């Protein structure tokens with residue numbers, strides 16, 4: 001059995017609408033002995049919510065362990081530590097972190113700061129996180145996506161917006177639990193047998209991740225604008241379905 005890792009938003013669905021052809025392609029790939037794992041940078045929905053959404057869309061049972069999101073990587077990471085955590089992020093992120101660790105701490109008492117997406121942030125937030133970073137506190141973002149889709153055509157600032165401001169103050173790169181950073185690729189390499197192909201719509205996350213785990217990369221067209229060179233991808237197709245057909249065909253050669 002060969003594994004295909006596929007991105008979700010912009011690749012198999014747009015918001016909550018499945019992209020035409022996806023369901024049939026997944027079925028066809030399964031008949032050709034492929035298995036899918038679902039890789040996303042979305043940390044505003046829990047893995048369990050994503051599983052339910054996918055099951056409804058694909059009319060197929062999905063294994064919770066085959067869904068990989070920054071929250072999954074975070075949980076795996078925290079397993080090894082008992083550290084005081086401060087969350088700069090939404091109520092949902094705070095709630096999720098509290099299912100892993102019982103208590104959250106104020107920023108000045110924290111040993112790890114997690115940065116999730118918020119609708120807005122202040123200069124004060126940026127400066128206090130940068131100060132903590134300079135004191136040696138671990139600062140890790142859920143992901144560094146610069147944009148966050150709110151519908152098919154509109155985007156808001158993603159996590160990456162605040163991270164970029166913190167990075168410019170401290171002069172160093174902030175790590176993240178998202179694609180394509182090392183926590184994410186290390187988790188995939190540890191958790192799954194060799195991943196044969198990665199399908200996604202973003203060069204800066206999906207395609208770079210594919211390179212990092214030594215998988216063939218398939219870029220599909222979506223509403224997002226890639227600012228990195230699309231030619232980095234091994235293959236470019238308009239849709240997920242075309243990518244899957246090509247993966248099946250190439251595997252027979």
Ligand SMILES: [Mg+2]
Nearest residue numbers: 007009010201
């Ligand atoms: Mg995407």
